[in-house]
Amino acid sequence: MANKIVLLPGDGIGAEVIYAAKDVLEAISKKFGKEFEFSSHDIGGIAIDNHGTPLPDETVEACKKADAVLLGAVGGPKWDNNPSDLRPERGLLGIRKALDLYANLRPVKGFDKLLHASPLRPDIINGSDLLIVRELTGGLYFGRPSERQDNGNAVVDTLTYTRKEIERIVDKAFQSAQLRKKHLTSVDKANVLESSKLWREIVEEKKAQYPDVTVEHVLVDAAAMKLITNPTQFDVIVTENMFGDILSDEASVLTGSLGMLPSASLAEDGVGLYEPAHGSAPDIAGKGIANPIAMILSAAMMLRYSFQMNEEAQTIEDAVEQVLNQNYHTADLYNKNGELVNTNEMTQLIVETIE
Ligand code: IPM
Numbered sequence: 001m002a003n004k005i006v007l008l009p010g011d012g013i014g015a016e017v018i019y020a021a022k023d024v025l026e027a028i029s030k031k032f033g034k035e036f037e038f039s040s041h042d043i044g045g046i047a048i049d050n051h052g053t054p055l056p057d058e059t060v061e062a063c064k065k066a067d068a069v070l071l072g073a074v075g076g077p078k079w080d081n082n083p084s085d086l087r088p089e090r091g092l093l094g095i096r097k098a099l100d101l102y103a104n105l106r107p108v109k110g111f112d113k114l115l116h117a118s119p120l121r122p123d124i125i126n127g128s129d130l131l132i133v134r135e136l137t138g139g140l141y142f143g144r145p146s147e148r149q150d151n152g153n154a155v156v157d158t159l160t161y162t163r164k165e166i167e168r169i170v171d172k173a174f175q176s177a178q179l180r181k182k183h184l185t186s187v188d189k190a191n192v193l194e195s196s197k198l199w200r201e202i203v204e205e206k207k208a209q210y211p212d213v214t215v216e217h218v219l220v221d222a223a224a225m226k227l228i229t230n231p232t233q234f235d236v237i238v239t240e241n242m243f244g245d246i247l248s249d250e251a252s253v254l255t256g257s258l259g260m261l262p263s264a265s266l267a268e269d270g271v272g273l274y275e276p277a278h279g280s281a282p283d284i285a286g287k288g289i290a291n292p293i294a295m296i297l298s299a300a301m302m303l304r305y306s307f308q309m310n311e312e313a314q315t316i317e318d319a320v321e322q323v324l325n326q327n328y329h330t331a332d333l334y335n336k337n338g339e340l341v342n343t344n345e346m347t348q349l350i351v352e353t354i355e
């Protein structure tokens, strides 16, 4: 039976990179005799233009019926001045909530051949390999009230978590650590925030269930510093929604480019959504020069997590590494010893390597 994949290209470079991932999946389909069935739906700015809402019902329904969802990116200057419920980002937050995608896994792994692309010293980033487990459906992003008050002269955003919401993401992080180097860093702001105090208590309670995993607590400000001064000390990092958003962009510097960072957003059971950690990059949209690797590696994560196709996922990851080892670079990774390629050329190189 065919695996049903919903494509949500979205805006800006989202649409450019998602079709790169589709090409790669088609190469995998041929090589391994797997059947993938694709359908595309609107989300974000393009959905506002076509349907008057950033998240049409038919998009949500299609995702619910799918076996997995691939998402490009949302947003762009065209919609920046819209009222908040008509912003493209609302579509992304809405689909995360509608599918209950509470666990966002963002692996950050440096490639040997990309050490030059990072502004950090090679001796600092060499060997860094970590996984950020970001809570994705709670915290400041979803707490209510979130509004202007006092005729616009005051404002409130709300950070809420329930015990159950924290427990499930902490469990996911412990389980992820068990499959890796068995070290978990829980990042919080327990010296100030009540939500962080409960978070820390729950991590402490859970330790007994995972005796093979070592645990440390690090305050978010210190974690931000350690991430770029001594990144190899980390294995799995678990943290709440907003901290995870910020730290994952920061961590992308270890890989040389935000264009390298894939992610998986998972529900307790149900469909998974896979998207690059980068945004729609309006500054380079339409030029065909975006790095498709974050999206392609997100498709590999889909094969692994949603379809249990480990060999197929590994084949994609190996192909990406091989092409980078041959010194092909998109503009974001480029140095003068490499060969500059555009989105399409990078994709075809990866496809040919798979074939
Ligand atoms: C991300 C993005 C989103 C987020 C935006 C586009 C709403 O930055 O996936 O990291 O903040 O979660």
Ligand code: MN
Pocket: 245, 246, 249, 277
């Ligand atoms: Mn982000």
